[in-house]
Amino acid sequence: MPIDLHAHTTASDGSFSPRELVIHAQELGLSAVAVTDHDTFGGHEEALAAGAELGVEIVPGIELSVSDEHGKFHLLGYFCNQDSELNRELAAIQYERANRNEIIIERLQSLGFETSLEKVRAIAGEDAQIGRPHIARSILGQQGLETIQQVFDDLLAAGGRAHAPKKVLSPARAVELIHEAGGVAIWAHPLFPPSTRQKMDYHEAEALVKLWKSWGLDGLEIYYGLYNTKDSEWARSMTEKYGLLGTGGSDFHGITKPNVYLGQVNGGVSMPESVLEGLKAFSAK
Ligand code: AMP
Ligand code: ZN
Ligand code: FE
Ligand code: FE
Numbered sequence: 001m002p003i004d005l006h007a008h009t010t011a012s013d014g015s016f017s018p019r020e021l022v023i024h025a026q027e028l029g030l031s032a033v034a035v036t037d038h039d040t041f042g043g044h045e046e047a048l049a050a051g052a053e054l055g056v057e058i059v060p061g062i063e064l065s066v067s068d069e070h071g072k073f074h075l076l077g078y079f080c081n082q083d084s085e086l087n088r089e090l091a092a093i094q095y096e097r098a099n100r101n102e103i104i105i106e107r108l109q110s111l112g113f114e115t116s117l118e119k120v121r122a123i124a125g126e127d128a129q130i131g132r133p134h135i136a137r138s139i140l141g142q143q144g145l146e147t148i149q150q151v152f153d154d155l156l157a158a159g160g161r162a163h164a165p166k167k168v169l170s171p172a173r174a175v176e177l178i179h180e181a182g183g184v185a186i187w188a189h190p191l192f193p194p195s196t197r198q199k200m201d202y203h204e205a206e207a208l209v210k211l212w213k214s215w216g217l218d219g220l221e222i223y224y225g226l227y228n229t230k231d232s233e234w235a236r237s238m239t240e241k242y243g244l245l246g247t248g249g250s251d252f253h254g255i256t257k258p259n260v261y262l263g264q265v266n267g268g269v270s271m272p273e274s275v276l277e278g279l280k281a282f283s284a285k
Helices: 018-027 044-054 085-110 117-124 132-138 148-156 171-180 202-214 229-242 274-284
Strands: 032-035 057-068 071-078 184-187 219-224 245-249
Touching: 018 032, 018 044, 032 044, 044 057, 057 171, 057 274, 071 171, 085 117, 085 132, 085 171, 117 132, 132 148, 171 184, 184 202, 184 245, 184 274, 202 229, 219 229, 229 245, 245 274
Parallel strands: 032 057, 184 219, 219 245
Antiparallel strands: 057 071, 071 184
């Protein structure tokens, strides 16, 4: 049966609640799905309960935002112990995120936009971790801004008029924290850096694979919703060349990413169960 090891819920920026995600996985005939929300373990409990009820194996994961002089990246951690320094670090990050959201909203208000924390929270949903996409939605249609992208370009991206920086981990520290928590550290979608529209070239990405491997990276995604066949082959060749584990998944977000489908990778194929077996075997070592 097919599986998916990369999916988001309303605990971060997905549009499906953890339970809805599991129901969707069951409907699609997936035997396992990983919950990998951004910087939070918040979706695990509900997903695990639904998984037990509906007969879908839930793989606990997290997707950490990291950045250093090479750029911004996403790093997946699987099977992390929540009673860990990682979790304490995440609490600090979440605290700073809340402060940052307030700063951005105040800046928008002083630029004449009609928005508020209450309005943004109503858009995001009660349990969600609020982020810039939610804030962007709260001012859509105002001052001639018609799309989320326009709001980012003008206001919320680095250099934008209402931008405020966010505390992030370095990749090296994130790998260390995942390992301290007993987890497996996987570079998510290596060719697709977050928050930019430009795909990385293979040589640039390979240099980073080498660097990250020296920091203890365990593996990378060899299957991905937006990979084409060549990208996937490149990623697989990296795992062979550098002795890394290969994992992957769709990066399903529900309506937040309408072109990405649960259980579908590399432009529309499914992923074999053996990938999860490989991850578990690695984790048990
Ligand atoms: P935040 O967690 O508040 O920093 O928001 C991060 C999210 O904002 C990312 O996951 C993207 O969905 C979105 N985002 C970040 N930068 C941009 C950008 N330049 N253009 C469009 N969306 C962006
Ligand atoms: Zn996301
Ligand atoms: Fe990501
Ligand atoms: Fe993701």
